[in-house]
Amino acid sequence: MVEGKHIFGPVASRRLGRSLGVDIVPLKVCTQNCIYCQLGIDGERTLERKEYVSADVVLEELKERVGAGVEADFVTFSGSGEPTLNSAMGKIIDGIRxxxxxxxxxxxxxTLLSDPAVRADCCKADLVVPSLDAGDAETFGKINFPHKDIDFDVFVDGLCEFRREYSGRMWLEVxxxxxxxxxxxxxxxxxxIIERIGPDKVQLNTAVRPTVKETALRVERERLDEIAERLGGNVEVVV
Structure with missing residues (x-):
């Protein structure tokens, strides 16, 4: 595996196979501070979209990796924070193509899919994997610790609207x-809420690596299987 400043991997992903990572925001710059985050306890919660990393810098690094013969199943936006906060994400996807x-x-x-510009950027991808970890606003606050201006109902409506607009694959992680x-x-x-959204697949996850908050307690496999059966449809456990 080769590590660059903004391109890393490929890494072995339980969901995506060989994943070549694209990291386009600084460490812990995110809209939330989830209890299960592995990147640290306190980060900068923000809703400001800007070009944290320029498209040209990322694409030049990717060209070098592709030119060196890198093989991957996906080029994946992930890493240090919430990738949709980078306003150049759509331009970067165009460049990757x-x-x-x-x-x-x-x-x-x-959480930013309520923004039409973010939805337009994400619609350029082949696969989008958003998260839904709560069924109501109170639990949303307990597990995701969102930015104070994020409204749970608006967040859910954004997921639903994106599904209506998006023609690619949408896997929902819980x-x-x-x-x-x-x-x-x-x-x-x-x-x-999953029924309202209508994703192609639902993937259940739980703590399998060390987390920074003690409240992120692992759910045992037997219970995960019970939950998958209770939810029904195309649901899989990915731990």
Missing amino acids: AITDIPVAVITNG FLSEGVNASDEQVDKIGA
């Missing part, structure tokens, strides 16, 4: 934490 035919994936917490959002009541609320 001109460099390689490797499919593009965006892993996002989904991170489950024991004692926070893994009860039958909470799962049923999440399930009702």
Whole structure:
């Protein structure tokens, strides 16, 4: 694996196979401060979109990697923070298309999909994997600690609107934490929202690596399987 400043990997991903990462925001610059984040406790929660890293810099680094013969199943926007905060993301995706035919994936917490410009950028990707970790505003606050100006209902509406506009693959990730959002009541609320969104696939996840907050408790595999069955449809456990 080769590490660059903004391009890293390929890394072995449980969901995406060989993933060549694209990191386009500074460390912990995000719209949320989730209890299960592995990048540290306190980051800069912001809703400001700007060109944190220029498209030209990222694409030049990608050209070098592709020219060196890198092989990957996806070029994946992920890494240090929330990638949709970079206002150049759409331009970068366009540039990736001109460099390689490797499919593009965006892993996002989904909180900015209420913004039409963000939806337009994400619609350029082959696969978008947003998150939904709560069935109501109270639980949303407990597990995701969003920026104070993020409204849960607006967030959910953004996910629904994106699904209507997007013709690519949409996989919805649900991170489950024991004692926070893994009860039958909470799962049923999440399930009702999933029905509204209509993703192609739902992936259940839980803490498998060290997290920075003690409240991010692992849900056992047997319970994850029960939740998958309760949700029904195209649901898989990815831990």
